Amino acid sequence: MAEFERAAQFGFTASELEVVKKQSEAANEKANREKDKIASNIFVQAYLKNFMYGAPIVSPDFRYDITKKFLNEITVEEVNATVKKMLGKENLSIVVQAPEKEKASLPTTDQLLAAIRDAGKGLKPYEDNKVNKPLLDKKPLAGKVTNTEKIESIGVTKLTLSNGVVIYLKPTDFKNDQILFTSYAQGGVSLAEDKDFMAVNYAGNIPGDGIGDFDNPSLRRLLAGTTASASSYLNELYQGFGGSASPKDLETALQLVYAYATNPRKDPVVFKKNIEEYGIYLQNADDSPENVFNDTVTAVLTSNHLREKKPTMAELNNISLDRSFEFYKNRFADASGQTFVFVGNFDVAAITPLLETYLGGLPANNKAEKFVDRGVRPRSGKNERIVKKGIEDKASVKMFFYNSYNYAPENNIQLSALSDILEFKVLERLREKEGGVYSPNVGVGFEKYPYGNYSLSVSFSCAPANVDKLVNAVLDEIEKIKKTGATADDITKFKAEYRRSLELNMRENNFWLSYLSGKFKNGEDPTSVLNTEERLKQVTEASVKAAADTYLSNANYFKAALVPEK
Structure with a gap:
């Protein structure tokens, strides 16, 4: 006020x-x-x-x-x-x-x-504390392209820079005024030992504090009138950058990348505010039924690993801005492991000098760091958790099937087919036959790192009295697929929707950015999208049955339900 x-x-x-x-x-x-x-x-x-x-x-x-x-x-x-x-x-x-x-x-x-x-007593006019200086004091010492390769079939050029940075470039005409980019390098927070994890847990927030002398309001003023947007990120396995710009503002976006890597901002005022606000959240988190339920699910799916738990108030107070800031700087001190992907309206030759200057000028010491698998795994076997919390006359149910997994395109498409076809069946059974839920959802996820794993989930809301009946209905539909596989209509529908979705996606810059960065991150063939039709031919009634036998075996099964206290 x-x-x-x-x-x-x-x-x-x-x-x-x-x-x-x-x-x-x-x-x-x-x-x-x-x-x-x-x-x-x-x-x-x-x-x-x-x-x-x-x-x-x-x-x-x-x-x-x-x-x-x-x-x-x-x-x-x-x-x-x-x-x-x-x-x-x-x-x-x-x-x-x-x-x-x-x-x-x-x-x-x-x-x-x-x-x-x-509220208005004793006020003074607003002071516009503008920082009168450029984003970068001087241009970095540019690197050079040391190698160029072409992946002709998907229109991608690979540049290797003298500091070890690798850049993949895919020019498109999908948008007139858009360039998107992302990058990754192995390491992330996984390089912090478990005993140090909480102390450096603020490191991922450092990019949100601004750059050097520029707090966020100052940075917004500086960038006013441009379309440039970029920041750094730090997660469990990787650190890197992401951003976007019009072609005319790409240099500004690249300057932001360089600044976030070499001149991060340590802001004690923002740190104190963030910690205080999170402390208030922690004090009241257990009053929310959804929070308690989600914490319970997370505890089972991570075996209550300390890296995945919310901090206690004591642990929150032990988070160190100084240690987090030093950890952040350390993670971005070596760009030699960074792989960038650019997609959008640009000419490779025209933007190469900018890439050499701002990405080739990033510091590098060729440490060749890798992430560390800290052993976060779900509980094995069959698990069940019933959370009684709240007064709303509604139940939320989540069912999970998970295990280790051989991550590969041919397996991924079979698992995707199983997920989509199971959703057809569950939707028909629960909504139309049982009439007990509004919007059942079936989802699937699979990862190659830090270890090959998959998780297929079924979630829905219903009346508390119907939880067991509807869970059994889902399990019954699963057993039917395991016994008889999918129908020919199911297969036709899945393939048609998959083809149409891919057709639309392949005209989007966002799809190519995500697809290419994912392929390179996982060490996969980036041209595999061209062989989609061959993999679709392998999806049959029998293959879905085999996938159900493999991935819905109940060896690792977790059922969680949130129901009212009374």
Whole structure:
């Protein structure tokens, strides 16, 4: 409320308005460059709104021109005059939500009204603490391309840089104004010993604190008017970067990559705030039935491994910003293991100098680090957990089948077929025959690292009294597939949907980014997508039966249910 009052009393600054204008202008220009690539569903939605609500249908050119015109005309005086009208206190609602156990300590109505009334006392105008310096003090010392290879069949070029960075480039014409990229290198948080894991557990949050002297508001101001977006990430097995940009802003995005690697920001104020907020969450987490249920599921699927548990309050207080920051810097001190994938509208030769400068200039010491398998595994055998929590007259059920797995394209497609066909069967049985659930879902996941594994899950909501009946119905459908396999119609439907989905995906930059990075990360043949039809031919009624026998054997089976306390 103090910030509302500050805006009402003193208004916004011209520089604040300028930042918002630049952001809007950049979005308007980007939309205009993509006007010949607008998806059909955008037109459909416009026609629907016109028919149903009388909303005008405007052409991309008209929208671009009128947006540009109005943005130019808006003044800070207009904005501030509008703010004073909008931020009045005549129509104001205050809603306070808190755990039942805190009821006695909540503020009274008079206290809340007093807080609103006094929020504007002693305020000063907003100070725009702009950092007047460039993102990078100087350009990095550029590396060089030492090797070039082509993967002609999928239109990919591989560059190896002098510092060991590997780059895969796939130019496309799917979008006029889009370049996407991602990268990975082995290591991640897995390189922290279990005993040190909690102390460095903030390391993955460091990118969210900003870059060097730039906190997040300063960074937003600096980037206003560009489409460049990039950041670093740090997870259990990998560290790397991701981002996007219009072709004209690719250099800015690459500068962000270099800055996140070489000049991260350590912000004690943000750290303290984040830890305090997470501490409040922890204190009340067990009041939520869904939280307790999800924690229970996680405990079984990870054998209650300390790396997968929520920290206790004592452990939270032991998290060290200094140690997390040093761990982060260490993880990005060696770029020699980084593999980048770029997809979008670019010319390989034209962007190569930028790649040599900002990626070839990343520090490297050729440590050749690998991630460490810390032994996180699900509990073996048959497990069951019934969580009695909450008062809502509804049950949530999750069933899991899991085991070790030989990760390979030919096995993956069989497992995907089994999952989709089982969903056909479960949906028909539970929704149409049993009439007991709204939206059953069957999902499957498989990984190659840190060890080959798969997990097939069935989840649904229902009345508490129907849990056992519907679980048995799911198990019955599974047994039918194991005995007789799929029907010819099931196979035809799966193949048709798989082909159509792939056909659409192969015209999307996001698909190719995910597909290529996944293939390279797993050491697989990146051209395997071209052989999809051959693998689909191997999906038969008999192969689905064999997959069900293998992957739904009940050797490792976990049933979890969340039901009301009474």
